């Protein structure tokens with residue numbers, strides 16, 4: 618499945634993470650026909666095994682599908698690129714078209730955990746494409762932008778959508794992004810925490826929690842897991858004021 622992005626604003630020319638569309642190039646997914654590309658494993662339950670299902674040479678013990686969702690512009694793509702490649706896509710905002718995925722293998726206490734991270738388009742017109750992918754996601758990262766009140770207000774609508782299309786036991790995590798733009802901030806951390814506490818959130822599966830947290834594993838679902846992050850450092854995912862790494866970068870690579 619291709620993802621192409623359309624430029625939304627001007628700025629420094631930053632290389633896009635994906636190929637731009639052309640007449641003969643990859644086309645965006647159409648409603649109801651969205652399927653993973655040849656490198657993508659079929660949808661399904663937790664996938665143990667070696668080697669990689671994707672055939673990309675990755676070796677792993679367990680695999681999970683994670684989807685990033687939230688309004689357009691909240692920073693889903695940037696978060697994913699930062700997590701995968703360690704780079705921050707500053708400048709030009711290029712809106713995702715359709716859906717795309719990237720794989721990453723983490724070492725969690727000696728267990729190789731493969732994450733297939735799906736980056737979805739936040740724009741309303743692509744919603745029907747992304748709906749098809751909710752069903753088999755093990756975890757959802759629901760993002761809002763702390764400098765954009767509407768993106769926070771829309772979290773309820775996203776939750777309704779998740780309730781409708783995702784598995785009832787999907788792990789869910791709320792992330793307030795762009796906390797580095799403190800002067801533009803309009804959504805307080807407390808409001809994010811309040812929303813998180815008002816909702817039953819599943820703890821993201823324990824392996825990832827441990828990897829991001831640099832901590833002991835924790836078992837079972839957790840209530841009120843409200844997280845703030847900014848995509849300039851996924852290691853800050855659990856501490857919005859922690860732009861200094863709390864986790865050795867090597868563990869995320």
Ligand SMILES: Nc1nc2c(ncn2[C@@H]2O[C@H](COP(=O)(O)OP(=O)(O)OP(=O)(O)O)[C@@H](O)[C@H]2O)c(=O)[nH]1
Pocket residue numbers: 687688689690691692693694695696706707708709710711712713714737738739740794795796797798846847848849
């Ligand atoms: N200051 C700041 N800007 C960010 C951060 N994350 C993303 N941005 C900027 O926000 C804009 C949108 O980022 P994207 O990652 O493309 O947003 P998206 O959620 O993928 O948007 P769609 O593809 O339309 O759904 C870009 O200009 C980024 O540079 C962040 O943590 N801090």
